[in-house]
Amino acid sequence: MSSTHRRGALGRVLAAVTAAGLLAACGGNDTPADAGGADRSALAAVTDEQLKGATIRMARFFGDCEKTTTGVTDVAKATTECETIQILTNAFNAENKHGIKVERLGGAEWNTYYDTLNAAYAGGNPPDVAVMHASNLSDYAKRNLLLKLDEQLPVTGADIGDAAPAAKQGATYQDGTYGLPFDIHAALVHVNVDLFRKAGLVDAQGNPKIPTSAEEFLADAETLAAKTGKKYFGTARVKDGLGVHMWRSLIDQQGGSVLNEDRTKANVDSPEARTALDFMGKVFNGRYADPDQTYDAAQQAFLKGDTAMLMNGTWVVDQYDKEAPFEYRAADFPTLYEKPAIWGDSHMWVIPRQQSADPVKQRAALEFSSYLYGRSGDWAVHTGHLASRTSVLQSAEYKQAPQRANYVATGTTNANPVPPVSSWMAFNEALIARVDSIWFQNAPVDTALSDANRQLDTILAK
Amino acid sequence: MAVTATTPPPSTVLAAPRTPRRSGRRRGDIAIALFFLAPFLAVYGLFVVWPVLQAGRMSFYDWDLLGYTREFTGFDNYRRMLWGTSMTWDLSHLAGLRAVVLAATAALVVRSVRRRARPLSTVGTGAAGLLAAALLGVHPGPGGGWNDPGFWTSVRHTAEFTAISTPILIGLGLAMALALRGQHRGTAFYRAAFFLPYVLPVSAVTLIWSFLLNPDRGLVAGGLQRLGIEPIAWLSDPQLAMWGIIATTVWWSVGLNLVLFLAGLQDIDPSLYEAASLDGAGAWHRFRHVTVPGLRHVTVLVAVTQLIASFQIFGQVYIMTRGGPGDATRVVIQHIYEAGFRNLQLGYAAAISLVFFLLMALVSAIQFRLTAREA
Numbered sequence: 095m096s097s098t099h100r101r102g103a104l105g106r107v108l109a110a111v112t113a114a115g116l117l118a119a120c121g122g123n124d125t126p127a128d129a130g131g132a133d134r135s136a137l138a139a140v141t142d143e144q145l146k147g148a149t150i151r152m153a154r155f156f157g158d159c160e161k162t163t164t165g166v167t168d169v170a171k172a173t174t175e176c177e178t179i180q181i182l183t184n185a186f187n188a189e190n191k192h193g194i195k196v197e198r199l200g201g202a203e204w205n206t207y208y209d210t211l212n213a214a215y216a217g218g219n220p221p222d223v224a225v226m227h228a229s230n231l232s233d234y235a236k237r238n239l240l241l242k243l244d245e246q247l248p249v250t251g252a253d254i255g256d257a258a259p260a261a262k263q264g265a266t267y268q269d270g271t272y273g274l275p276f277d278i279h280a281a282l283v284h285v286n287v288d289l290f291r292k293a294g295l296v297d298a299q300g301n302p303k304i305p306t307s308a309e310e311f312l313a314d315a316e317t318l319a320a321k322t323g324k325k326y327f328g329t330a331r332v333k334d335g336l337g338v339h340m341w342r343s344l345i346d347q348q349g350g351s352v353l354n355e356d357r358t359k360a361n362v363d364s365p366e367a368r369t370a371l372d373f374m375g376k377v378f379n380g381r382y383a384d385p386d387q388t389y390d391a392a393q394q395a396f397l398k399g400d401t402a403m404l405m406n407g408t409w410v411v412d413q414y415d416k417e418a419p420f421e422y423r424a425a426d427f428p429t430l431y432e433k434p435a436i437w438g439d440s441h442m443w444v445i446p447r448q449q450s451a452d453p454v455k456q457r458a459a460l461e462f463s464s465y466l467y468g469r470s471g472d473w474a475v476h477t478g479h480l481a482s483r484t485s486v487l488q489s490a491e492y493k494q495a496p497q498r499a500n501y502v503a504t505g506t507t508n509a510n511p512v513p514p515v516s517s518w519m520a521f522n523e524a525l526i527a528r529v530d531s532i533w534f535q536n537a538p539v540d541t542a543l544s545d546a547n548r549q550l551d552t553i554l555a556k
Numbered sequence: 557m558a559v560t561a562t563t564p565p566p567s568t569v570l571a572a573p574r575t576p577r578r579s580g581r582r583r584g585d586i587a588i589a590l591f592f593l594a595p596f597l598a599v600y601g602l603f604v605v606w607p608v609l610q611a612g613r614m615s616f617y618d619w620d621l622l623g624y625t626r627e628f629t630g631f632d633n634y635r636r637m638l639w640g641t642s643m644t645w646d647l648s649h650l651a652g653l654r655a656v657v658l659a660a661t662a663a664l665v666v667r668s669v670r671r672r673a674r675p676l677s678t679v680g681t682g683a684a685g686l687l688a689a690a691l692l693g694v695h696p697g698p699g700g701g702w703n704d705p706g707f708w709t710s711v712r713h714t715a716e717f718t719a720i721s722t723p724i725l726i727g728l729g730l731a732m733a734l735a736l737r738g739q740h741r742g743t744a745f746y747r748a749a750f751f752l753p754y755v756l757p758v759s760a761v762t763l764i765w766s767f768l769l770n771p772d773r774g775l776v777a778g779g780l781q782r783l784g785i786e787p788i789a790w791l792s793d794p795q796l797a798m799w800g801i802i803a804t805t806v807w808w809s810v811g812l813n814l815v816l817f818l819a820g821l822q823d824i825d826p827s828l829y830e831a832a833s834l835d836g837a838g839a840w841h842r843f844r845h846v847t848v849p850g851l852r853h854v855t856v857l858v859a860v861t862q863l864i865a866s867f868q869i870f871g872q873v874y875i876m877t878r879g880g881p882g883d884a885t886r887v888v889i890q891h892i893y894e895a896g897f898r899n900l901q902l903g904y905a906a907a908i909s910l911v912f913f914l915l916m917a918l919v920s921a922i923q924f925r926l927t928a929r930e931a
Binding site: 209212213519523527545548556 | 898
């Protein structure tokens with residue numbers, strides 16, 4: 095209920111369709127789909143004189159941190175995602191030879207970011223450059239809302255061939271490149287080595303023994319539970335998608351997929367899906383893992399030493415490395431079936447198409463995106479994410495950063511980007527809802543999986 | 557007889573044409589009224605009527621939030637929302653709910669007959685009730701399913717939230733008003749204290765309650781632990797999450813009901829209580845025969861507005877549980893929001909909005925009719 099919810103009965107009834115009103119108001123954009131493009135010659139023809147003083151608007155999430163970054167251009171001082179991107183932006187503004195200025199639009203939280211971006215598009219006023227997840231890219235590329243970059247990249251010399259396979263796949267839609275990847279972020283396991291040691295689950299060098307099969311996983315879980323009384327495993331399944339990411343990764347590890355081969359139909363009701371569900375049912379039984387943890391609760395349990403191995407993203411590596419009151423180790427997510435696979439995604443920089451293309455702003459946006467692509471190593475070193483470029487992932491400097499050498503394989507081979515299908519957000523939300531209904535509402539597996547297939551097929555048919 | 561012959565019957569008097577002078581004055585009154593109403597009507601038309609009409613149009617299109625092509629799809633959005641595969645009908649489906657609908661219909665019809673309501677109204681009520689009971693028997697058969705199970709789940713949760721929270725908010729508001737009426741020591745403080753949450757924004761309210769209900773660090777968990785009870789993950793348990801949201805909502809908005817009931821209590825003539833006391837009425841009888849009738853207008857106002865407000869539950873759910881765990885707290889406005897703004901399916905979201913609007917209008921009309929007549 096909103097705070098205005100008691101201002102008269104008639105008004106209240108009609109306010110029920112406020113959403114419809116909002117929706118209606120957002121439906122008036124009649125821009126033709128092919129407007130706002132630019133060819134290579136147009137961007138290449140932009141002169142330094144034209145670029146001088148060009149101002150572009152950037153949309154991003156990662157938070158607000160103006161107090162600690164105003165005037166700072168040395169990325170070595172960054173300690174968070176926000177500080178890193180803001181300092182890199184400051185550095186670009188201060189150092190770029192063209193005199194381009196990047197202004198940041200409002201909005202800081204990633205979970206409302208796309209609502210804001212969609213509203214900007216619907217209002218006909220998208221930003222000049224925007225950060226985007228690989229998993230969202232197809233929704234925009236399909237609608238011809240992003241500048242295709244294949245022809246443009248030679249203008250700034252950005253070498254997309256150096257992108258790590260997962261990052262490159264994430265930036266690609268139907269054989270076209272629509273973004274410059276900034277990172278790969280994926281799920282890892284974060285290990286409390288002290289608890290592993292206490293349970294005897296370490297090798298001769300004292301390294302934690304990461305299981306290599308589902309059976310070994312369950313046996314180790316029982317050993318650790320019996321010897322320490324703590325939970326072997328943890329992840330956020332409530333109000334978060336990590337649990338379903340794990341389930342989908344286990345399907346991928348068996349060679350299955352939630353989509354059929356040509357990605358036109360859902361394939362959720364499969365033997366691989368049932369095997370993964372069965373395994374997770376055994377893990378999240380209350381003894382080996384708490385089944386009802388939110389992101390915050392799962393993290394707190396790990397940092398308090400109540401969970402030995404936490405599935406969480408790359409973005410917490412530096413935080414845990416500094417804060418954990420025990421010996422901490424980051425590691426690739428275990429491969430429990432035939433082949434390595436773990437949920438991964440990628441942040442990338444895209445150039446939204448405008449109703450009326452301005453080659454100067456597009457060139458400026460391309461210069462900025464290329465600059466950030468070139469600094470993806472700095473981004474990765476200061477955030478915990480995996481660098482988006484193969485050359486950086488293999489560099490000694492990158493591997494020397496805390497924990498980074500322990501999960502290089504996640505960046506080079508294991509991370510499995512979401513399939514490049516349109517309406518992925520709708521697909522993923524429906525998938526999470528149906529799987530959650532099995533976990534939390536005791537929905538029969540047969541019913542939930544067949545419901546999921548039907549619902550997902552409807553979404554894919556759009 | 558002569559008198560009879562020269563006096564027109566009453567109906568003739570009523571039907572007599574107005575004099576030009578009176579008619580002209582009436583037209584002038586209407587013009588003045590329209591003049592003063594024009595700003596409101598303009599805003600109302602622009603921001604309420606037009607969007608509703610536009611939403612009606614959009615609901616017949618595959619209307620993409622970001623796309624530039626719109627395809628007319630007829631009733632496809634409505635079919636997706638309200639229909640499924642292998643649909644069937646049987647008598648036993650939702651038998652309990654249908655029995656309630658039939659019983660309510662029978663009660664309404666009997667009441668209409670006793671009050672000698674217009675026959676058309678009585679027949680219409682009965683037919684609508686029977687139709688609703690019959691439609692509740694439609695469901696997906698074996699191997700089938702709803703095209704959009706999330707819609708039905710959200711409708712069910714919204715109805716449950718409304719059915720539970722509305723009586724609590726009305727009853728508690730009235731009880732608190734009775735306890736705090738009069739000028740006793742501390743009543744002003746308590747009135748202000750109970751009303752205060754209502755002025756807070758939903759983000760602050762949900763933050764407070766998310767902390768309170770946190771099983772690791774929350775005040776509720778701490779209190780329970782002192783009693784030897786293990787912390788309860790209120791918002792992570794599908795059986796309890798909706799109760800957590802109901803508690804939050806009651807704490808947030810019961811203050812306004814308290815104020816409305818207090819105002820209503822002040823309007824009751826104290827001499828009625830004195831007269832009742834002199835007649836030997838005890839506290840219960842004074843409440844039953846003086847307070848309750850005296851509060852009928854306020855009760856209708858509170859009940860209708862509260863019902864509509866409860867139907868529109870969204871902010872608390874979206875911030876505290878995002879509709880989870882699973883979809884245990886998913887509600888209709890969330891479904892509309894996600895369909896339109898997350899899944900970019902504006903036409904489908906518009907269709908759900910309109911169906912929900914009609915459902916709310918219907919329930920509100922029934923409730924208003926039941927309670928307003930008595931008031």
